[in-house]
Amino acid sequence: MQTNFTLEQLADPHVAESEKILRRCVHCGFCTATCPTYVTLGNELDSPRGRIYLIKDMLENGRPADEEVVTHIDRCLSCLACVTTCPSGVDYMHLVDHARIHIEKTYRRPLMDRLIRGLLAAVLPYPARFRAAVVFAKLGRPFVPILKRVPALKPLGAMLDLAPASIARPSDAATPGTRAPQAERRGRVAILSGCAQPVLDPGINEATLRLLSRLGIEVVVPEGEGCCGALVHHMGREEPALDFARRNVDVWIREIDNGGLDAIIITASGCGTTIKDYGHMLRLDPAYAEKAAKVSALAKDITEYLSVLDLPKLEPKRLNVAYHSACSMQHGQKITLAPKNLLKVAGFTVRDPAEGHLCCGSAGTYNILQPEISGQLKARKVRNIEATKPDVIATGNIGCITQIATGTAIPILHTVELLDWAYGGPQPQKLSAR
């Protein structure tokens, strides 16, 4: 569509990129149909096309962000269903990233909003702080009903609701070091330990390490690696996000130089989407652009990596698995068939819930910052999953696991936990408890 930027505006590389993205949009409206917030709220302002138009208007006029624009951009889950749907190839992800940076730079949020966002950014990316917060959250639980009654405090209530009731047992899955394979060595990879996942569910990476080891893959847990930066990135906090990215790039480049890496394995698809975007995020940083692109090219979701290892076909099991594709998996990384095929080859019966393209409402910190919409999406997702009458739910993202688990009694596991079990690992605890 037509755009209206001055040459001076276009001198800013962020604006120039957004202008190119906007030029692709033909305003056909297809994206509205698969947008979870449009489907839920029925207002075009809460649809991709509406947001694209709001962003266009704000950027063209060189205006600071205002309450209205912020409201509708904040409601975007960044699920990227619109990117999958868009026939003209509008890169909505990078457009909304730019809008969020613009908002962060030009808009002063209300006090409570600032405090909560500050708290999330200061705690979640750091496992030690997050672990302490989870313990602390247990003390806060009795206050949830009160918090939920005050609009500005609802996010705090949602946060306490999501905190696990019991803290996970200690695990050495995130301890730096090299794990020699049990079988003949056929590859070497690094694994991202991440930030929230090792606190919430260390079993995921434990299963991954076991499985890869049996398959002959040497796995490095590098020293010094941390949060991928997605969390602050989605808050529009560009500099801290880039700092997280640079730090991880340094760590992985070091591993590439010392022994080489076939892949950087990621077991949380939300992180995967961001790490695969490092090359783009750091494209304007001459010291890092090339290295970041190299890292992005090596980044692989665990199911993507396992798919090329040709796992043997196993006897069918009598277990129905509803596969929930995380948005970051299907829309962000376009990985749709690999996880399901792996499960099928491993003998599971895979069921596809209806409306599989719709987000479960987790979306990073969305379930904390937008608890109402998130709750409606969770209920819809659980309804669709339960309709397939599964014995177990499988997915590839810790955010979805935490979110969906609070809405159903059916156990929900990471895909790799089922695969590890099928290929000789222990039965996942969540299943043995049944």
Next chain:
Amino acid sequence: MSEAIEFLPPRPAVLSRRTAIIADLTDLLPAECVIHEARELVPFETDAFISYRRLPLAVVLPKTTAQVAAVMKYCHRYGVPVVPRGAGTSLSGGAIPQEDAIVLGLSKMSRILEVDYANRTATVQAGVTNLNISEAVGVDGFFYAPDPSSQLACTIGGNIGMNSGGAHCLKYGVTTNNLLGVKMVLVDGTVVDLGGKHLDSAGYDLLGLVCGSEGQLGIVTEATVRLIAKPEGARPVLFGFETSEEAGACVTDIIGSGVIPVAIEFMDKPAIEICEAFAHAGYPLDVGALLIVEVEGSEAEMEATLASVVEIARRHGVKTVRESQSAAEAALIWKGRKSAFGATGRIADYICMDGTVPLGKLSYVLKKTSEITDSFGLRVANVFHAGDGNMHPLILFNANDPEDAAKAEAAGNEILKLCVDAGGCLTGEHGVGIEKRDLMRHQYSDADLAQQMAVRSAFDEGWILNPSKVFPLDGRPAA
């Protein structure tokens, strides 16, 4: 860009009461149903006919028929223009507002109310998307036949407003052939029910009048549509030809022989390349034109229909014939076709024409269309419902170049006039909207138009419903 098409000048009496009108609407509807902040109105300034844009006075998104009625009663009383909007996917500007108008969006009315298999009907709210209906009844072996390419997003209310068609309408008819009843709010807020679950109703066929009336006779809030049982099987087959003329002549012969496949879709070389780049459907890239012919029914029926089509295609020098080998491949073939317009956005801005021509003139019009766009120095891609003679030349241009945009519009007008002169009409399924309004005199005599306008006046004496659309601004009855 220069705007060749004028909108009605805003009514000063309405503009001057803006604050009061917004306050009154806020009294009538829940807070989340009224949009009036300047920033928030901008995304409603246009639809998929994006060359034209007007900010509305306010937007309302009612949740019930009663709320729609309350809004209409109010706007009727104060003479406030109302522009209905479904999903805003109109390619003719049917949902583009004007400065003194309220946009009345049906997007919050998106529930399926009743599915009645015994009568083969579904009753849905106007904001339900076309595809949602087929998805809701698909597990039980039924579907709703008219399938506009925008069916993923467009609403049944919008389909009724424009009497929308689609690829599979060759066999099953367009919206009006599949619509059994509506609940409609008249301009003064009165609620009427037209039709029902039966094929004909006592008295005048007002339903036929309403379907295609572009939101000018009332606001449809509910619709009862016919459901059709899915065929035993269906298979799209790709026929590649050296030239567009050969493909066009082949279509004419298929239909002329009495063979009616479910769909005959046409793509020329530029369109094939665009769609293949998006959908990776395996369209042949070494041909000048492609027909997607879908056959359906039992295996024997499909074989028989296909054999007849292949024989005719051979006579027209078909280069390649390829049947889809799986459901996934068939889905990709249709995905590519149905995303053609949007996918064109990958290479250029475009406007999409919608002229319909007698099938015997298909090859002639295709040839002339290229001559017209050539004479303007513009590129064109053709992708359309060939079996219906419903052409969709996509004229490619650069929206950031006002001169190019003006040329595209002028070329479009020439093409539409060509369709009329060839014995066809201005629109097959997209409606007149704002885009083709000033060409209506090329299609109709003054007497023809006067009769249509008299009907419009009978429903809406003050012409407040979607007032800038359909009828040329001069020669309208004095309001």
